[in-house]
Amino acid sequence: MAQASEIRSALTGFPGEVRQEVPLAPMTHVRIGGPAAFLLAPKTAQGVCQAVELARSLAVPLQVIGGGSNLLVGDAGVSGLTLSLANLNRVTRDGERITAEAGASLPALIRSTKDLGLAGLELLIGIPAQVGGAVAMNAGTRDTDTFTHLHSLKVVDEHGVLQELERDAMRPRYRDGGLGASIVVEATFALTPDDPRAIFDRLETSLKRRNATQPVSERSVGCVFRNPDGVAAAQLIEEAGCKMLSRGAVRVSGKHANYFINEGGGTAQDFLGLMREVQARVVERFRVELVPEVEIWGV
Numbered sequence: 001m002a003q004a005s006e007i008r009s010a011l012t013g014f015p016g017e018v019r020q021e022v023p024l025a026p027m028t029h030v031r032i033g034g035p036a037a038f039l040l041a042p043k044t045a046q047g048v049c050q051a052v053e054l055a056r057s058l059a060v061p062l063q064v065i066g067g068g069s070n071l072l073v074g075d076a077g078v079s080g081l082t083l084s085l086a087n088l089n090r091v092t093r094d095g096e097r098i099t100a101e102a103g104a105s106l107p108a109l110i111r112s113t114k115d116l117g118l119a120g121l122e123l124l125i126g127i128p129a130q131v132g133g134a135v136a137m138n139a140g141t142r143d144t145d146t147f148t149h150l151h152s153l154k155v156v157d158e159h160g161v162l163q164e165l166e167r168d169a170m171r172p173r174y175r176d177g178g179l180g181a182s183i184v185v186e187a188t189f190a191l192t193p194d195d196p197r198a199i200f201d202r203l204e205t206s207l208k209r210r211n212a213t214q215p216v217s218e219r220s221v222g223c224v225f226r227n228p229d230g231v232a233a234a235q236l237i238e239e240a241g242c243k244m245l246s247r248g249a250v251r252v253s254g255k256h257a258n259y260f261i262n263e264g265g266g267t268a269q270d271f272l273g274l275m276r277e278v279q280a281r282v283v284e285r286f287r288v289e290l291v292p293e294v295e296i297w298g299v
Helices: 004-010 045-058 106-115 131-136 196-213 233-239 268-286
Strands: 016-023 035-042 062-065 071-073 078-084 091-094 097-101 150-156 162-166 183-190 250-252 260-262 295-297
Touching: 004 035, 004 045, 035 045, 045 062, 045 078, 045 150, 045 162, 045 183, 071 268, 097 106, 097 131, 106 131, 106 196, 131 183, 233 268, 250 268, 260 268
Parallel strands: 035 078, 062 078, 071 295
Antiparallel strands: 016 035, 091 097, 097 183, 150 162, 150 183, 250 260
């Protein structure tokens, strides 16, 4: 793998911001994790293409950080290149279609489409993600998911080539957009005209229900584990006696057992240790292996 000096030299002239040893914990919702060896923030989709090409030529890892809502970074941080899409945040309208770049805030997009009288995204309210990350993991709620109103995507593939994908060519799954190593740079949604007041009512109802059942104001990664077929992971965790279980400064939420809360000063080691203990207890009680939903870097 390339040395830091070689990477620095290769990044000369990169079309965007380049920083070294950047703390990633402040960029994640759970506020845990070490630094990125190199953080790149391109200003255009072509900059994303260039980042992918550089990672391939240097034979170093490339990871993409969005809103950091479903991410746990190891305490030692991550090597290689970390790509932030925060500068790609434009939103445009063409009739009933809304196109958002990957770094646009999903909550802000939802509220703007409500104001425009365009329905379809309001039931995603409460997901603290950027658009690219929401699409990549097919983020959703109990009522809908990101792909429900998706029309098309622009992505950069693993070879650094910009491609446009139509919805019919995509095969999303539960909490997985099915895009493999491709990086979302732009998403277009096909929405439906409606009274902004009616959209707001649905948005408010969904948000109140989410706030009542999930610890949305606390530092977490969202749901830690995927739901096994036919049962909620939270139910298995609670019935295995894990509610309020803790490891260091990380504990299982008392409101929703599939959320782990960083109470302040938690580490990735704490979080991963708690994950392993919960998995072991669920296996012992139910013979079910919980599969992580959270993305884990650098461990």
